[in-house]
Amino acid sequence: MLIRTRGIRLRTRSNRLRPLRSFVFAAVAALAAVLVTPAGAQAAHVRESQPVYSYENAIREAVWVDTGLDGDGDGKSDRVAVDIVRPREPAQQGRKIPVIMDASPYYSCCGRGNESQLKTYDANGDVVQMPLFYDNYFVPRGYAFVGVDLAGTNRSDGCVDVGGRSDVQSAKAVIDWLNGRARAYTTRTGSERATAGWTNGRTGMIGKSWDGTIANGVAATGVAGLKTIVPISAISSWYDYYFAKGAPLYDGGPADLAGYVESPDAQAHCAAVQQKLVAGSPRTGDWTNLWTERDYVRQAGNVRASVFVVHGMQDLNVRTKNFGQWWDALAAHGVERKIWLSQTSHVDPFDYRRGDWVATLHQWFDHYLLGYDNGVERRPMADIERHPDQWSTDRVWPPAGTATTVVNPVSGPAPGVGGLALSPAPAGTTSAFTDNPAQDETSWAAQIDKSTPDKAGFTTQPLTKDLRVSGSSKVTVTATPTTSSAHLSAVLVDLGPDTIRNYAGAGEGILTGTDRTCWGESTAGDSSCFLTTSADKKDVGYTVFSRGWADLGHYASATKGVPLTPGKPYTITLDLAATDHVVPAGHRLALIVAGTDNGLINPPTSTPTLTVDLARTAAKVPFVGGPWAFARATSGTHPQLGAGSSLTPKGVPVPRMTQRLPGDLRR
Structure with a gap:
């Protein structure tokens, strides 16, 4: 609250x-x-x-x-x-x-x-x-x-x-x-x-x-x-x-x-x-x-x-x-x-x-x-x-050259463990998880390479170049629930060591000191002097940098939800939070799809298992440099781009698309 x-x-x-x-x-x-x-x-x-x-x-x-x-x-x-x-x-x-x-x-x-x-x-x-x-x-x-x-x-x-x-x-x-x-x-x-x-x-x-x-x-x-x-x-x-x-x-x-x-x-x-x-x-x-x-x-x-x-x-x-x-x-x-x-x-x-x-x-x-x-x-x-x-x-934000790129989850070596590619997964490819309201985005990220029953995780291999996300992403998910209610979460994760502000700490990223600095003039009843602050830092092995949630019952309308029919597939688009984050070379980019994100959304009235149709699930991510930047950063790390791609003069395959204007990432 x-x-x-x-x-x-x-x-x-x-x-x-x-x-x-x-x-x-x-x-x-x-x-x-x-x-x-x-x-x-x-x-x-x-x-x-x-x-x-x-x-x-x-x-x-x-x-x-x-x-x-x-x-x-x-x-x-x-x-x-x-x-x-x-x-x-x-x-x-x-x-x-x-x-x-x-x-x-x-x-x-x-x-x-x-x-x-x-x-x-x-x-x-x-x-x-x-x-x-x-x-x-x-x-x-x-x-x-x-x-x-x-x-x-x-x-x-x-x-x-x-x-x-x-x-x-x-x-x-x-x-x-x-x-x-x-x-x-x-x-x-x-x-x-x-x-x-x-x-x-x-x-x-x-x-x-x-x-x-x-x-x-x-x-x-x-x-x-x-x-x-x-x-x-x-x-x-x-x-x-x-x-x-x-x-x-x-x-x-x-x-x-x-x-x-x-x-x-x-x-x-x-x-x-x-x-x-x-x-x-x-x-x-x-x-x-x-x-x-x-x-x-x-x-x-x-x-x-x-x-x-x-x-x-x-x-x-x-x-x-x-x-x-x-x-x-x-x-x-x-x-x-x-x-x-x-x-x-x-x-x-x-x-x-x-x-x-x-x-x-x-x-x-x-x-x-x-x-x-x-x-x-x-x-x-x-x-x-x-x-x-x-x-x-x-100079402008999002930077010039930022373009929405469709990134697709593909199956991997174990259930719930997959990759990310510019080409969609083959028809019929699925991944399943059961909502566990005790789990959250940090527990999912910590076990990204493990086949766990509460999430589906998809990662690139270590990037060969920095990859910058700038703006708002969307994740469209097609899922079949086993119960009449279901909540979905989708998060983007930077997998790699870093030192960040401890945003989840008591100070939400700052530490309050005991000294004061003064900013203006004071009177006896109104001092211009305030306690100093400093960055509360934390060493991490991964960083969740964008997240979004939805009630699957709102699949047909953002304004009104309905009960779900167990066994029937539904498609919904989750709006991920706006951000600006650089996933550095050597780190991996991950997309996680799961149920209740504990502490950030409330659970549904039931505990569903959801089967995700990977061929009909994709993320739209605003990369600086667009698909070309993603392809270069992941060059040689995941499946071919497939039909419909074209080669740039440097030989990097990039799907044909219309580049978005800076500051307009609403699609």
Whole structure:
């Protein structure tokens, strides 16, 4: 289930951040430039905002924005609480400033960041501590920071509807208010109006997990004034948080999550909303109108903001299908975008790449909110962590030349042990396994070369060249069950020794130290200094790098499952998680097909044996270099390619196919 203290779960680069004291020497000159240079001219010459404003004397205030909704049914429009920290000097100078916003349900229940920080308030109800470093760092540089309590949480009216209309409207209404299109008040129940004459309305949203999810949802409305979003480990479709083509990923559902973050007022008045959440999310895994409302991917064509996606490639909380399908939809609509992919699970980049993260985020907001021509949008689109703290870049992502390649499982020397080839297996070739809910992807991978009853594994021989997978894969399986229900899992594995981040450890890939580093200015009630972190490393003999699941009963429709007829074959396609992984020369690539992936999906109501028709089972994998790259890396290691292949000038056989465009891996 959602909600950990660092996340949603229950249960550039050359410009390193300079020491803060070095800014003092530039402050006077920078302040003079700010005062005498018109904003438009400034954008053409200034490449980096400087900390020239006082954080100690910043204005701290609260307003309540009218959402226009009545989620709690009390006959009054819900108001959401908005805590604001903004520099005092620009208003005195008649200058308007942009806004960085984090809309969250966690400000009072669970906290934000690695240290689970909560909002704190003074006797007047104005914010004293704003979680995370955003206000400490950006307010002195001429930004306002706005922390929004989602409806039904902390000091806001209304009810939590977990990614639905009320959640999204909580933040959208604030952007409308910042642009003069909505009303706000100085108190929760009073009539005194509050205006936002201090801002130019240009807003950037940021946040991790549920917070970043709201940024995706608001961007999908196309609201005017939202210039950029930075969703970190964020959901793009709430169905894909709870289910994978009918297979349940978690016990419980949205109602449980809402109950965890609700304010006492919401707990007392939101029973009807809770009931709707339960009714709209049946554990059958069937698609309902509730999921349609919470599917932002379908609305990607409305996005007008730039998008800086950040995700852990081993995120087993918000599975990486969420960023993969969002990225592909944004690419299809020509949205300006950037991406960072780490080896961590559900972790904020502030806790695995702190200096580069702050510097890059600074440049990103300077460009999209202040209009500075600092070149950040012309830098490599993708940063990818290859090994702990070792990063590579790509001009575009997925890289040019990435093409979907059909890879086929073929039978091998023993039952459940086979190979991978570009040619399909002969008709009638099968492999069988029995679902064992006590086993998982790691136990399958550890016994990949053994004939075990709970999985079917297919591997290449040791690769002769590196082979890179970049994007989202699909595995189509034709299987005959012995019972009326069955779940399927498919995983891609890099078989070979490596040192990786310990993404399954308590820190999800990081270790928290005892020293602190400071990022911005501090007050007595809000420190800019945070505990240091380092990579939690683990030596492994194999790495599962992409996975997908499905309920076989959803073979005919992703929206509705049906009971299976024992002895009848069914074909279903599993969507594997988006990733970017290099299987190095000397390692082997493996595809495993099995039943319940313990800890990642729930088991079916029966314990089926499934017979897989290998001739009608295949994986579509986005290799950089396409079939040619796979053929070269596996040259001489598996059966001939067969009829329909053609020889390249170098003599490497490659099936004829249409090469895909970068960033478009939806097939």
